[in-house]
Amino acid sequence: MESSYKATCPLDCFDLCLMDVTVVDGEIQKIAGAKEHPLTCGVLCKKGMDHLVRHRDQDRLKTPLLRQGERWLPLTVEEGVKMLAEKLGGVDTKSILYFTDSGHNGLSKTAASLFFQHLGPITTHRGSLCWDAGNFALKKSLGIHAGVRHTQIPDADAIVLWGRNAKDTNLHLYMQIKKAGKPMIYIDPIVTATAKEAEEYYCIKPNSDLELALAVVKILSQQGNLYLAPKDEAMVASYSMDMLVEKTGLSVTQLERLSTHFAGDKRIITYIGYGLQRYTNGAKAVEAIIALHYLTGNVNKPGTGFHFSDKRVSKSLAKPYDVVRENLTFVKSTFGTYVSSRDDWSVLLVDKSNPVVQLPNTKAVQEAIKKIPFKVGIDLFMTDTMKEMDLVFPAPSVFECQDVVITSMFSPYLQFTEECVPPPPEVVSEYDLFQRLAGALGLDDFPKVGLEEFLFQHVKPVLEAQGVTWEDLKTTGWMDPESEKEKNRKLQWLEGSLDVFAMIETKTENPGSKGKYRLITPHAKESLHSQGFRTVTELPLVYMNEPGFESGDMVVVASDQGRLRCKVKLDENLQSGLVYIYEGYWSHSGIVNSITTDAYSDEGDQAAYYETLVSVMKIKE
Ligand SMILES: Nc1nc2c(c(=O)[nH]1)N[C@H]1C(S)=C(S)[C@@H](COP(=O)(O)OP(=O)(O)OC[C@H]3O[C@@H](n4cnc5c(=O)[nH]c(N)nc54)[C@H](O)[C@@H]3O)O[C@H]1N2
Ligand SMILES: Nc1nc2c(c(=O)[nH]1)N[C@H]1C(S)=C(S)[C@@H](COP(=O)(O)OP(=O)(O)OC[C@H]3O[C@@H](n4cnc5c(=O)[nH]c(N)nc54)[C@H](O)[C@@H]3O)O[C@H]1N2
Ligand code: SF4
Ligand SMILES: [Mo]
Numbered sequence: 001m002e003s004s005y006k007a008t009c010p011l012d013c014f015d016l017c018l019m020d021v022t023v024v025d026g027e028i029q030k031i032a033g034a035k036e037h038p039l040t041c042g043v044l045c046k047k048g049m050d051h052l053v054r055h056r057d058q059d060r061l062k063t064p065l066l067r068q069g070e071r072w073l074p075l076t077v078e079e080g081v082k083m084l085a086e087k088l089g090g091v092d093t094k095s096i097l098y099f100t101d102s103g104h105n106g107l108s109k110t111a112a113s114l115f116f117q118h119l120g121p122i123t124t125h126r127g128s129l130c131w132d133a134g135n136f137a138l139k140k141s142l143g144i145h146a147g148v149r150h151t152q153i154p155d156a157d158a159i160v161l162w163g164r165n166a167k168d169t170n171l172h173l174y175m176q177i178k179k180a181g182k183p184m185i186y187i188d189p190i191v192t193a194t195a196k197e198a199e200e201y202y203c204i205k206p207n208s209d210l211e212l213a214l215a216v217v218k219i220l221s222q223q224g225n226l227y228l229a230p231k232d233e234a235m236v237a238s239y240s241m242d243m244l245v246e247k248t249g250l251s252v253t254q255l256e257r258l259s260t261h262f263a264g265d266k267r268i269i270t271y272i273g274y275g276l277q278r279y280t281n282g283a284k285a286v287e288a289i290i291a292l293h294y295l296t297g298n299v300n301k302p303g304t305g306f307h308f309s310d311k312r313v314s315k316s317l318a319k320p321y322d323v324v325r326e327n328l329t330f331v332k333s334t335f336g337t338y339v340s341s342r343d344d345w346s347v348l349l350v351d352k353s354n355p356v357v358q359l360p361n362t363k364a365v366q367e368a369i370k371k372i373p374f375k376v377g378i379d380l381f382m383t384d385t386m387k388e389m390d391l392v393f394p395a396p397s398v399f400e401c402q403d404v405v406i407t408s409m410f411s412p413y414l415q416f417t418e419e420c421v422p423p424p425p426e427v428v429s430e431y432d433l434f435q436r437l438a439g440a441l442g443l444d445d446f447p448k449v450g451l452e453e454f455l456f457q458h459v460k461p462v463l464e465a466q467g468v469t470w471e472d473l474k475t476t477g478w479m480d481p482e483s484e485k486e487k488n489r490k491l492q493w494l495e496g497s498l499d500v501f502a503m504i505e506t507k508t509e510n511p512g513s514k515g516k517y518r519l520i521t522p523h524a525k526e527s528l529h530s531q532g533f534r535t536v537t538e539l540p541l542v543y544m545n546e547p548g549f550e551s552g553d554m555v556v557v558a559s560d561q562g563r564l565r566c567k568v569k570l571d572e573n574l575q576s577g578l579v580y581i582y583e584g585y586w587s588h589s590g591i592v593n594s595i596t597t598d599a600y601s602d603e604g605d606q607a608a609y610y611e612t613l614v615s616v617m618k619i620k621e
Pocket of ligand 1: 012013014130131162163164165166168169170187188189190192204205206207208209272273274275276520521522523524525526527528529610
């Protein structure tokens with residue numbers, strides 16, 4: 001018998017693709033992009049297609065596993081829950097550490113967080129490995145996390161992708177720009193796939209976006225294309241063009257060319273990437289781009305605006321079961337040092353994340369985890385993180401659990417995933433797992449409702465406001481949750497000043513002169529972080545373009561944090577002083593974060609991965 005279902009790609013991606021899932025005789029036969037979706041238009045990327053590969057994979061975890069020395073003992077879910085309940089019961093809840101990320105964007109996956117709200121206060125992290133410097137800038141500048149909708153693209157004259165490598169990381173944005181036939185203007189220190197497709201490309205030096213925005217303001221002001229208050233004009237004029245050229249690595253001609261797009265009544269939309277805010281002053285870069293848009297009037301008119309993230313959909317959901325707790329928190333990127341600084345830990349619970357691979361400063365992370373007496377993880381596979389656990393619960397695949405899925409990264413839609421097939425017998429959803437745990441621990445206030453009711457209660461206000469029924473949402477798989485009023489809301493510039501440009505450091509530093517290179521660790525096209533690197537066993541490739549190094553050279557890349565064996569891949573387009581290695585390689589290849597710094601941004605508690613400086617030494621095979 002054949003039946004078809006709707007599911008949503010729940011990966012930590014901008015796009016939120018809707019999928020058609022065909023099930024024959026209880027087995028998934030195929031998946032494909034749902035053609036009717038207005039943004040994702042029937043196209044799934046390789047990472048999306050890989051959901052079926054992961055679902056079918058023989059190596060998937062199928063039962064809870066308990067560590068016994070070097071071996072893993074299979075348990076039933078009931079035995080696993082009983083053991084975890086014993087470990088969590090009766091301890092000081094602040095000795096419990098919860099670590100999570102966005103391995104799955106479904107609402108059902110907030111079960112652990114809800115459970116700890118009811119059990120806690122506990123210890124957990126604040127800030128982000130991903131986007132919080134930019135989010136800080138949005139909040140400071142606008143008071144909310146909001147950005148322009150993709151539906152404005154056809155009205156723009158051109159689209160700036162400011163460090164947003166859309167072709168690899170935000171495919172459906174790239175497709176929308178192509179469909180609308182708009183020129184792409186791309187700004188990135190690396191000649192990425194998007195750079196190669198762009199009508200104009202600006203190869204800037206890393207961490208010079210603040211100066212680049214200032215250069216545009218300065219040029220427009222000098223040309224009389226931008227009116228500034230006299231004190232601001234004097235401040236902007238006080239920075240020399242030579243300094244801005246030196247800092248950004250762009251010529252005056254290039255800077256003038258970029259400025260033309262912001263001049264007069266040109267309509268421009270800027271998509272701001274996440275790479276440019278992985279620096280200690282990352283919030284400033286985003287703040288400066290927002291300021292540039294307001295100063296040049298490129299906002300609140302058709303075909304203008306900027307986008308970094310947008311949390312309006314997430315904010316419009318109800319939170320019927322949440323409890324506020326005063327958790328103890330630490331900055332996420334400092335996991336290693338923070339956890340090692342305390343001796344009172346009882347239990348670590350990790351879900352939806354692979355911190356051993358994805359957190360900076362791997363050695364510190366591994367040492368910290370070892371300090372915790374009892375460690376529990378939930379994942380689909382035995383990742384490098386799960387290998388450090390004492391007890392591992394299997395997570396269901398994307399197709400085995402009903403869910404509502406949203407992202408605040410780009411797609412403005414609210415989507416559904418049906419349970420297309422049941423999970424294996426000893427695999428339960430996180431929702432079910434934490435229900436059972438709450439029952440075992442006697443958490444009387446924990447919501448005693450089924451998963452469907454739980455999901456429905458969250459989206460109820462949105463459904464009501466839009467006149468959509470729950471059944472409609474389940475059948476179509478997606479809805480546009482925003483009211484016309486919200487869509488057309490004018491975003492006010494609360495900051496309203498040029499202060500972001502006031503304190504720019506005019507000295508230039510060249511790490512290359514000390515034999516050091518800046519390390520950038522971008523996101524790979526075919527993998528969502530570590531998830532697509534599971535079967536990769538080759539050494540990581542370090543892309544570089546420095547005299548004396550050739551493709552195939554074996555090298556050690558060393559930083560203050562550690563050393564990593566890599567193979568050189570020559571990138572003839574790469575600027576000097578910079579090397580890059582894709583993030584996501586597992587320990588059987590070499591974890592790139594074993595050489596990254598756990599520094600974090602001055603504003604927003606964002607991991608400042610790209611503050612890492614490395615040296616590269618050739619070694620024999
Ligand atoms: N294929 C794929 N897609 C993904 C992901 C994935 O892992 N794989 N991850 C998803 C997630 S969680 C995220 S956060 C996003 C990230 O999406 P993006 O922001 O597009 O990607 P990143 O690779 O983090 O960084 C983008 C670019 O920033 C550039 N960059 C580095 N420093 C600077 C700088 O100082 N200035 C400027 N202008 N650019 C700079 C890098 O060279 C890189 O090309 O992608 C999402 N989409
Ligand atoms: N050097 C460097 N490091 C980085 C970055 C960088 O640019 N450079 N980028 C950072 C960014 S932007 C981010 S967002 C983080 C991401 O960091 P993580 O979110 O830790 O990255 P993933 O490798 O995607 O790990 C997600 C895990 O969740 C699991 N998973 C999938 N579905 C489910 C589920 O339904 N339930 C459970 N329990 N688990 C599930 C997957 O199998 C996978 O092991 O990495 C950061 N790390
Ligand atoms: S990873 Fe992103 S682009 Fe790929 S299928 Fe999933 S949502 Fe779509
Ligand atoms: Mo991210």
